[in-house]
Amino acid sequence: MTQDTQLKRITKKEFIELLKEKNGVVTDAIAASNKMEDKKGIARKTFYRWKEKDPKFAEKASEIQEAEKEKMDDYAEGKLFQAIKEGNMTAIIFYLKTRNIKYRLKHLLELEGKLQVEGKLNKEEKELLCKALNYARVTEEDNREQELPKGAGEK
Numbered sequence: 001m002t003q004d005t006q007l008k009r010i011t012k013k014e015f016i017e018l019l020k021e022k023n024g025v026v027t028d029a030i031a032a033s034n035k036m037e038d039k040k041g042i043a044r045k046t047f048y049r050w051k052e053k054d055p056k057f058a059e060k061a062s063e064i065q066e067a068e069k070e071k072m073d074d075y076a077e078g079k080l081f082q083a084i085k086e087g088n089m090t091a092i093i094f095y096l097k098t099r100n101i102k103y104r105l106k107h108l109l110e111l112e113g114k115l116q117v118e119g120k121l122n123k124e125e126k127e128l129l130c131k132a133l134n135y136a137r138v139t140e141e142d143n144r145e146q147e148l149p150k151g152a153g154e155k
Contacts, residue, residue, distance in 0.1 A: 009041075012054065015033060015050075023068045
């Protein structure tokens, strides 16, 4: 028998720990599992099979990935603010285009058809729909405040 067949496969619990160590990155956790000297690692298919067949494993893995994603988002945002403070024009432009509506690039999207609303809209829903429709408008001619057609959302 070869050494590889004598090794026990990494357990789900051990893999979850690796996933934490590798910041929720499945590829890195799998690679680390395959480099262990005392355990047999897993393939990507095994990870996804475990997620599919074991709801507790799936939930724990997803929790780790989401928590790590939030940490990384916070880290990246901090670095972005640092770059802005240092006068990095690319960072400044990126920030303005993604956080401030007046700096966003406008894209033309043409749609034809009618909007049919099932049921009755209350005042807040009508205002929200009007805002959404106005936000979607991109030409000077269409960029004016519009009202819903009379009777829209009423039955």
